[in-house]
Amino acid sequence: MNNIKNRAAIVGISMTxxxxxxxxxxxxxxxxxxxxxxxxxxxxxxxxxxxxxxxxDASDEHAVTSSMGMGNLTYFGESRWGAAPxxxxxxxxxxxxxxxxxxxxxxxxxxxxxKRRMTPSMRTxxxxxxxxxxxxxFHAPFGHMSDxxxxxxIVRRYMHEFGINNDQFGWVPTVCREHGARNxxxxxxxxxxxxxxxxxxxxxxxxLRRMDFYEEADAAAALVVTTPERAKDLKQRPVYVLGAAQHxxxxxxxxxxxxxxxxxxxxxxxxxxxxxxxxxxxxxKDIKCVQLDDSYGPFVPMQLxxxxxxxxxxxxDFCNRGDRIRLGGELPLNTSGGSLGEGHIHGMNHVIEAVxxxxxxxxxxxxxxxxxxxxxxxxxxxxxxxxGGKS
Amino acid sequence: MSMVYDxxxxxxxxxxxxxxxxxxxxxxxxxxxxxxxxxxGTWRHPPRPVCPKCRSxxxxxxxxxGKGAVYSWVTYQESPHPGFKAPYSVALVEMEEGVxxxxxxxxxxxxxxxxxxxxxxxFEDIAEGLTLPKFRKVG
Numbered sequence: 342m343n344n345i346k347n348r349a350a351i352v353g354i355s356m357t358x359x360x361x362x363x364x365x366x367x368x369x370x371x372x373x374x375x376x377x378x379x380x381x382x383x384x385x386x387x388x389x390x391x392x393x394x395x396x397x398d399a400s401d402e403h404a405v406t407s408s409m410g411m412g413n414l415t416y417f418g419e420s421r422w423g424a425a426p427x428x429x430x431x432x433x434x435x436x437x438x439x440x441x442x443x444x445x446x447x448x449x450x451x452x453x454x455x456k457r458r459m460t461p462s463m464r465t466x467x468x469x470x471x472x473x474x475x476x477x478x479f480h481a482p483f484g485h486m487s488d489x490x491x492x493x494x495i496v497r498r499y500m501h502e503f504g505i506n507n508d509q510f511g512w513v514p515t516v517c518r519e520h521g522a523r524n525x526x527x528x529x530x531x532x533x534x535x536x537x538x539x540x541x542x543x544x545x546x547x548x549l550r551r552m553d554f555y556e557e558a559d560a561a562a563a564l565v566v567t568t569p570e571r572a573k574d575l576k577q578r579p580v581y582v583l584g585a586a587q588h589x590x591x592x593x594x595x596x597x598x599x600x601x602x603x604x605x606x607x608x609x610x611x612x613x614x615x616x617x618x619x620x621x622x623x624x625x626k627d628i629k630c631v632q633l634d635d636s637y638g639p640f641v642p643m644q645l646x647x648x649x650x651x652x653x654x655x656x657x658d659f660c661n662r663g664d665r666i667r668l669g670g671e672l673p674l675n676t677s678g679g680s681l682g683e684g685h686i687h688g689m690n691h692v693i694e695a696v697x698x699x700x701x702x703x704x705x706x707x708x709x710x711x712x713x714x715x716x717x718x719x720x721x722x723x724x725x726x727x728x729g730g731k732s
Numbered sequence: 733m734s735m736v737y738d739x740x741x742x743x744x745x746x747x748x749x750x751x752x753x754x755x756x757x758x759x760x761x762x763x764x765x766x767x768x769x770x771x772x773g774t775w776r777h778p779p780r781p782v783c784p785k786c787r788s789x790x791x792x793x794x795x796x797x798g799k800g801a802v803y804s805w806v807t808y809q810e811s812p813h814p815g816f817k818a819p820y821s822v823a824l825v826e827m828e829e830g831v832x833x834x835x836x837x838x839x840x841x842x843x844x845x846x847x848x849x850x851x852x853x854x855f856e857d858i859a860e861g862l863t864l865p866k867f868r869k870v871g
Binding site: 474476477478479480481482483484485486487490493494495497498501543544545546547548591599600604 | 735743744745746747748749752777778784803804805806807808809810811812813815816820822824831832833834835836842847858862864
């Protein structure tokens, strides 16, 4: 099977509020979200026979099954890195498409703000795998230790090759905050910014500012996947998986792909784009809105280039003044606010928001949003989805 | 300007494992070496167990000319570790051998660094048991 188009549908979604302190454990948030996503679908934990988690998630499958009273699991899998959200949905789609399970729950729970930082300020060798050691040995002793710094190294080269000024990156965070300000669930509800706020934002690692980076959050999300046939009997309008793919290339590293001929693009995302558009049988012009990985704002224009929404080196122009990427524009971006304007749970909110758009329940609803693209994992191993309202 | 260390807070010591041992042994002798495939001659860095071109496990630690050029660089205005005093710059240097490595520039202000600037390696003894390769502008 090389094509899973129309073999799976997302039938239930749920998300907690984004906050700086959930005052709950991650396992609690996971269970809360799974229960709500199943309610949304019209299912119960007894129906669930598959789980897909993010590798680093604190809620292990056995803790979830025991907590939720799920006694009949025939499939459990996981995905890693920032590429996980779309890839987890793909894994669930593959699971129901092959029949190894019928109702698969995908979940992600992060106490990113209250419990721990995303990037530990110091990692000790005792905690690292051989693969991580090979990478960190050559970065950490030089003070190259934050994900902001790792990303900035790639962005500087991108600016150099395409003649970009770093001020121009301000439109993506501005638009994400505009969209997040409409969303009562967001950390930035009713707190939009204007472009000048970005210019005043503190330099963290030159050439990038604080507002180029995600907002740490405590939050959880879950979604339920089943076959299109089973979806017909459930409560919600099914959202079909029309395209799903992951990609890893030669010398792909998580945010430090510095050792290949060109570093001024996101070739993994380009490959994901080719595959999901081919699988779905649609083109970039057909997509009504996009939920791109905005953990690092300057990677958004690079994703627009790689996914074929504009030519290489033109992504920043595409975002200029925000008119094309804000609600009402030709390609609204991250309509719930994304990682910059809603909160950072490694991109799971982007998948949930794509489902909401197709259902017509977004707080920044795009008219007739029948086809939505999700991209996960910019700057490393990548994955993506094209979701649609019609099979 | 060079990296300023806060000696109260030791910086991360590169963990030596079998795959990168030859590199750090070279650095400790003040010699920059990279892995080179004994079968096909392809240089590689960071070190890996196998040649990605011909898949040979046979390798040598071959001396670099120590010369290269800045490929990209960043300046940390906030330090992620108390041992490094911000601001400081981290550069990605492309060596004459074609490999790239992450390091710091010495004796230069951040605003004077530019992409393409020719550089050469110097060795800095940071602490007991820790020597690092750093780069200085040439000419």
